[in-house]
Amino acid sequence: xxxxxxxxxxxxxxxxxxxxxxEEILDAAAELFTTRGYASxxxxxxxxxxxxRQATLYHYFKTKDDILDALLSTTVTPTLEVARRILDSDxxxxxxxHAVVTFDGVQLWTGRWNIGVLYLLPELRTERFLxxxxxxxxxxxxxxxxxxxxxxxxxxxxxxxxxxSEEDIPLRLVETLVNLRWDGIGREDEPQRTADAxxxxxxxxxxxxxxxxxxxxxxxxxx
Amino acid sequence: xxxxxxxxxxxxxxxxxxxxxxEEILDAAAELFTTRGYASxxxxxxxxxxxxRQATLYHYFKTKDDILDALLSTTVTPTLEVARRILDSDxxxxxxxHAVVTFDGVQLWTGRWNIGVLYLLPELRTERFLxxxxxxxxxxxxxxxxxxxxxxxxxxxxxxxxxxSEEDIPLRLVETLVNLRWDGIGREDEPQRTADAxxxxxxxxxxxxxxxxxxxxxxxxxx
Numbered sequence: 001x002x003x004x005x006x007x008x009x010x011x012x013x014x015x016x017x018x019x020x021x022x023e024e025i026l027d028a029a030a031e032l033f034t035t036r037g038y039a040s041x042x043x044x045x046x047x048x049x050x051x052x053r054q055a056t057l058y059h060y061f062k063t064k065d066d067i068l069d070a071l072l073s074t075t076v077t078p079t080l081e082v083a084r085r086i087l088d089s090d091x092x093x094x095x096x097x098h099a100v101v102t103f104d105g106v107q108l109w110t111g112r113w114n115i116g117v118l119y120l121l122p123e124l125r126t127e128r129f130l131x132x133x134x135x136x137x138x139x140x141x142x143x144x145x146x147x148x149x150x151x152x153x154x155x156x157x158x159x160x161x162x163x164x165s166e167e168d169i170p171l172r173l174v175e176t177l178v179n180l181r182w183d184g185i186g187r188e189d190e191p192q193r194t195a196d197a198x199x200x201x202x203x204x205x206x207x208x209x210x211x212x213x214x215x216x217x218x219x220x221x222x223x
Numbered sequence: 224x225x226x227x228x229x230x231x232x233x234x235x236x237x238x239x240x241x242x243x244x245x246e247e248i249l250d251a252a253a254e255l256f257t258t259r260g261y262a263s264x265x266x267x268x269x270x271x272x273x274x275x276r277q278a279t280l281y282h283y284f285k286t287k288d289d290i291l292d293a294l295l296s297t298t299v300t301p302t303l304e305v306a307r308r309i310l311d312s313d314x315x316x317x318x319x320x321h322a323v324v325t326f327d328g329v330q331l332w333t334g335r336w337n338i339g340v341l342y343l344l345p346e347l348r349t350e351r352f353l354x355x356x357x358x359x360x361x362x363x364x365x366x367x368x369x370x371x372x373x374x375x376x377x378x379x380x381x382x383x384x385x386x387x388s389e390e391d392i393p394l395r396l397v398e399t400l401v402n403l404r405w406d407g408i409g410r411e412d413e414p415q416r417t418a419d420a421x422x423x424x425x426x427x428x429x430x431x432x433x434x435x436x437x438x439x440x441x442x443x444x445x446x
Contacts, residue, residue, distance in 0.1 A: 037345050039262035117343040120405050122260050136406075160428055166420055168408075172399035179398060180391075182343050183359075187388075197389055201424035205383055 093149035105191025116178030161203025328414025339401030384426025
């Protein structure tokens, strides 16, 4: 896209963070969808919030649903990529799960807008959002695989742990960061502590400092 | 209210579950709010779904916000009442927390509509919903008190457990039943298993059968 080139002149009246008009549109839409509601936000209002004409907005996104889909993807795609890389590493199961929860949690916790509140919209029930729903299912399956490895290790060591049927607990916990943000509670280190809680909830005990430093090392690695 | 008397004649064309017109309105609104969206649902559509005139609806609820507030209250008030009674009992801390999680979870899991999806609506940010937001804060404080008692017991016994800062984990877990319902996953016994997971996540270990039967006994007691 020509608009993404480094040579694009910066507008002096830029209202929004973002390198490109596309990113500015996403930022404005995220604000309006999460603070005013999806149904109540028109593409006209989004264009106004960016300071562009509606025709310009349609150049980037044909429909409001396309904007929502792009926003939702930003909450799942990066975690899926990181999780795939980490699954291939030779770190311990606990460190791998801890790293993925931390990465996912940081996205949900520090993004400019609390996009996760949009997961429960009735609009996502339509055909249009099947690809996103499928991506979330893939994320869920990845979390289950990571948790199953921790549980298998605990079973092999004879440690008391959660039953296999509870391998959804880590994803369930990380997604509650959305609710904590909505409620305005929680601390800066909430994602890291959620990762600790997820590991501990499965029954893991061991050298916490070693596990956390292995988790940090996994996240510090380049692709 | 005269409409709640046992002598009210049953309509033969009753479309909705509920003893009274008020309950029928709440049921129709819960369906429309959770499946079509709050902003997209007018009081006219709710009246149509019940099969009454809009003027009749206004006899029970002055505004759409009043309907939403009544629905939200049904998800918090009963748990608060049960939790207060259980806090006064002499059951063990683990059984008390387990009983409250189970009760709360059953409400969220088996209600006819998944009303919890409405917790994250931007509309709840307004003054109108402050009483509901306060009630949820009271529920959160009650959960913390129940969890703190479990953690104190574990600390006294020298058992490895979650840090005190994680006493929100049980409420976080029970509220994810809303997400599981939205995703269409989970089993019939999800509330009970969530209660087990909440106790285990804090670090509790012990006689599970004894703890579960004490929890059931607490819930079987009359007020």
